[in-house]
Amino acid sequence: MRATALFAVIAWRILYAALLARLHAKLSCEVLLQPLEWQALYCCTHGTTTAPKKPPSLGATIAWIAKLGGYLGRRHDRPPGPTVLWRGFLALHEITQMYCIFRKNE
Numbered sequence: 001m002r003a004t005a006l007f008a009v010i011a012w013r014i015l016y017a018a019l020l021a022r023l024h025a026k027l028s029c030e031v032l033l034q035p036l037e038w039q040a041l042y043c044c045t046h047g048t049t050t051a052p053k054k055p056p057s058l059g060a061t062i063a064w065i066a067k068l069g070g071y072l073g074r075r076h077d078r079p080p081g082p083t084v085l086w087r088g089f090l091a092l093h094e095i096t097q098m099y100c101i102f103r104k105n106e
Contacts, residue, residue, distance in 0.1 A: 010086075010089075011082070013089075014082050014085045014086055014089060015082055016032075017032055017062060017065075017085060017089075018062070018079070018080065018081060018082060018085055020032065020058065021058050021059050021061075021062035021063075021079075022079055024058065025057060025058055025059025025060075025062075026057050026058070026059065027057065027058045028055045028057070028058065029055050029056055029057065029058045029060075029061035030055050031058065032058060032061070033061065035055070036096060036099065036100065037092060037096050038051075038055055038056065038061060039051035039099065040092070040095050040096040040098075040099030040100075041061065041064055041065065041068075041092055041095065041096075042056065042064075043099065044068075044095045044099075045064045045067070045068075049102075062080065062085070063080065064088075065080075065085060065088035065089060065092055066080030066084045066085055066088050067088070068087070068088040068091040068092060068095075069083070069084035069085060069086065069087030069088030069089075069090075069091065070084050070087055070088075071084040071088070
């Protein structure tokens with residue numbers, strides 16, 4: 001029962017992220033991600049150690065998360081779905097943990 005409740009919340013967040021990015025791609029990514037999460041994502045996807053002060057758009061952020069999950073993002077591909085976002089959020093969780101460790105050691 002507990003696992004089902006936890007997975008339901010996670011599934012809701014993933015579906016919410018996918019639908020919100022399709023409908024309101026120009027919103028700030030901070031409606032969905034904590035500052036530490038989007039900064040870690042930005043640094044990982046852009047190969048840098050410093051994140052910008054202004055958060056990126058939600059559409060760009062969801063595309064980066066989906067690419068972590070295996071989304072190719074070709075011209076005729078559909079928007080990322082729940083499966084690649086699930087994998088991408090798992091990778092983002094690990095990236096965020098590593099980013100925290102990196103920032104502590106600076």
